[in-house]
Amino acid sequence: MVVSVGTQSTSQLVSRAVSDLARRTRFPIAFGGLAEAGEIHVSSIVGARSHSIEGLVVRAERGLGGRAFVEGRPRLALDYRTARGITHDYDRAILGEGIATLFAVPVVAGGRTRGVLYCGSWSQAGLDASVAQPALRVAEELATELRIRDEVDRRVAMATPRTEQGLPAATREELRESYASLRSIAADVADPALRARIAAVEERIASLTAEPAERAATADVRLSPRELDVLSHAAMGATNAEISEALGLRETTVKSYLATAMAKFDASTRHAAVTAARRAGLLP
Known part of the structure; x- marks a missing residue:
């Protein structure tokens, strides 16, 4: 197969x-x-x-x-x-x-x-x-890529096609869960080439949900990899403590990354930052 x-x-x-x-x-x-x-x-x-x-x-x-x-x-x-x-x-x-x-x-x-x-x-x-x-x-790296396949391709293949109103809510949630899981996997990968391949899959997921018109409004915003890691988990409703545990970061570090992401979008809350990141096509 x-x-x-x-x-x-x-x-x-x-x-x-x-x-x-x-x-x-x-x-x-x-x-x-x-x-x-x-x-x-x-x-x-x-x-x-x-x-x-x-x-x-x-x-x-x-x-x-x-x-x-x-x-x-x-x-x-x-x-x-x-x-x-x-x-x-x-x-x-x-x-x-x-x-x-x-x-x-x-x-x-x-x-x-x-x-x-x-x-x-x-x-x-x-x-x-x-x-x-x-x-x-080498075996561990191959296993990681197989985990990525299982986490991403299965869900994308099962996703309901986009309608005029966009992707159904359930499909969006599936993609968002996949994206957050993928960010967690990537955080443990040291090999630069493998991280680059993971990043390409992440972009593929994010692009499935963002509208071109929405992306244009915040196209100049750039988030660091760790800001994306933290924001992707915040998008799933995770608390600072849960994000800290998932990514192996201190809670104070999580708060710092959230603050810088919010500042880049001129957002007053994490939820507003998540919404802006989705509109920019940085999060699914």
Whole structure:
């Protein structure tokens, strides 16, 4: 199944993650895929010397990846050929490629394992932090993007089409909840490239509800990322304490961001600032 995340499909997300895995760990071969009906379908391969892994489908609990998938934690086979803690259903594919050491990392998003990423070498190689930590980060980044897909694309796809009176109230609320959740996710992301992709999706959501004529009136107003974070939660009726907890900020810091956002819109209350931000197309 291919589902879009902004302009990205799940197959493209996996392909980029596998490429990142090979680049960051410097293991010569990397591959992986997402789960469908309890099976991992390998959809991207980087560095292979043969075609033995192409089209590989790994069942839950079977092989190294199947164990990682079910357990939701990384699994390592320093010597795959003699590994005893796994089944050897996929020896023809793995040994056919000549892989000696194999590391399987589950992609866990929304509380469930969504796929598995692998990296390996053709000779036995120890696994230290220089390999393990980058591999875990790549899996976490892919999981974050899958969470974004679940939070945004599902709701947007189910949204009632715009009428002459604008989007129905229930749809607007769904989009606003999605936007606030997305801002919370973005606040925990350190990678600049991933933050930029999240920002593009946020703009997509905000643009679904704002009218062009309304945007023009406050087009020169610019909010900082943190001002948007705070205002997006205020728009959902969250108190300062709730916003503080959601974003990991001090309550006094929340008040400061609200004050500067209000000043930029010349608004006397947070509700007036939220309304102005929506008219500007900065909030859905």
